[in-house]
Amino acid sequence: MRPAGRSDTESLYFTYPSFNAPDIDQRNTTTSSPVAIIGAGPIGMTAALALAKEGVKSVLFEKKNTFNDGSRAICVARSSFYILEHLGAVDPFLENALGWTKGRSFYRGKQILEFDMPDSKHDKYRPMYNIQQQFIEQYLWDAVAKSDLIETRWQSEILATHDHDQGIALSVADPNGHYTFDAAWVLACDGARSPIRKLRGHRLKGENFEGRYVIADIQMDHDYPTIRRALFDPECRRGGTVLIHKQPHNIWRIDYQLADDEDETQALKEATVRTSVAAVLKDIGYDGPWDLEWWSVYSANTLALDDYRDGRLFFVGDSAHIVPIFGVRGLNNGLADAANIGWKLGWVLNGQAAETLLDSYTPERRGATLDVFANASKSARFMTPNTHGWTLMRDAALSLALTHDFAGQLANPRQMTPFTYANSPAVLPDDPDFTQGPSIGAFLPDFKLAQGYVTDQLGQGFNLLCFDTSLANALSTAVPNLHVTYVPWSQALHDIYKADPDSAFLLRPDMHIAGRWKSANAQKIAQGFQSLLSSTGSNL
């Protein structure tokens, strides 16, 4: 919502573009595509870029004529930056987003915790960056628009899907009328309310939490670094919780919890929002001028589909799951979905991997969502405890935290880390000799080299990361479709990877570890890679 007199897309600092519907003759010339993507939100665009990275064409259908209204998701995690880098879209994010590492929690105005998220010289990116969702969509769009492999059709709504032997026929409506479009595979990136999910008779399952939050963005010249602040039981909102985040363009996100007896309609009125925000600002000692940009209401849900796949259609992003904002996983989780299905579908369509590879999408990404649920539920119970017992213990912890650091740690939100795809059909069995270091299915930790980072050295597709020149030479021609990345071994490298000079890691295009060998040779690697691509499913 926006203040009276301003439309949904009239922002204080962002100019929403307006995209035309496709030209009727042009849209009639292309009537099919290997992949159709429904929804050009952040996840649909990322999926299109991930497919294009593998050389696969897609057509992106979006019913609106512009980006999502409001700043919505603002925290982009380190792992998402790697995804953006891989898709060639990270530069504008690095230029404009605000990186941060620190959080502070306050109880009744007194600081009880300052936490630092893991960040070392081996990390190319900061643990978290703040940037408004419109910019996220703008930067993704800039990359999409540049790609010859992606055609976007704005103002084009998918009304129905019809499955047949070779694919799915989509009924499309645009300002010029109705038509049918044929795709071998479909990615439903149509958001939390997913009409496609409903059309196909699927339901999200899980829990709804009690707490409701108003999220309001304001513009003010407030002098405070990019540090996440959580105010528990503050003067301005007794019994409630407030979160404060800095965003670019002097925009500040203020999330405040509504009391159980507060009426939502009343709470969302502009006058009420202004009064509530003013009270928060008073609490943090800001008394300068400010402008209201946008606000919305939010409640914590942990909901997901049982299966992210339905025949030749995959659910990606919010259409497959809704996660609580605490710990900022909504968008980040969806970006990882898009990267995951993108490379897998690409490798299958290119004939480089068996179709069974696609069976690993649900267990990997649904597994990640369930892990997010476990963490987020913990945070939600701390932020908005909903029973007497949870409330009492939360208050006890906060009160104790005034004098004891250990209790303050209970208020640490523990931000998202990438999920480890252990036991996935798309990774190899572990090498029993490799007992330490980054494990099978884990996201590869980065390592600082004399110049740049290990991840800068990675090539397109699957990579074999090794530390021995003779192994690198033996492999360079032996295995088709495998990019060999040689990095000199050092003690410092061993500290991170626990690798010997003759060890090796097989990395998937999404930088997750598919296989590792403590003592590698070309034959083992070739066999492992071969079995991974031809008979995925062997590990389940």
Add this chain to the structure above:
Amino acid sequence: MTQTDVEAIYAALAETIDRVTPEKSELFLAKLALLMAHELDDLDRVRALIESAELGLEV
């Protein structure tokens, strides 16, 4: 702990609960439980103690 010590703690708890007022006594006891559990530094013992404290509440 000697009988005298237990009596001293018994008295200290009673007096503190009265001092913090009935309204805050529950919060005080919850804080104390967390603090003592942390000092004890033994997950299994603390779990066992939580269980034994729950026994006989209805008698």
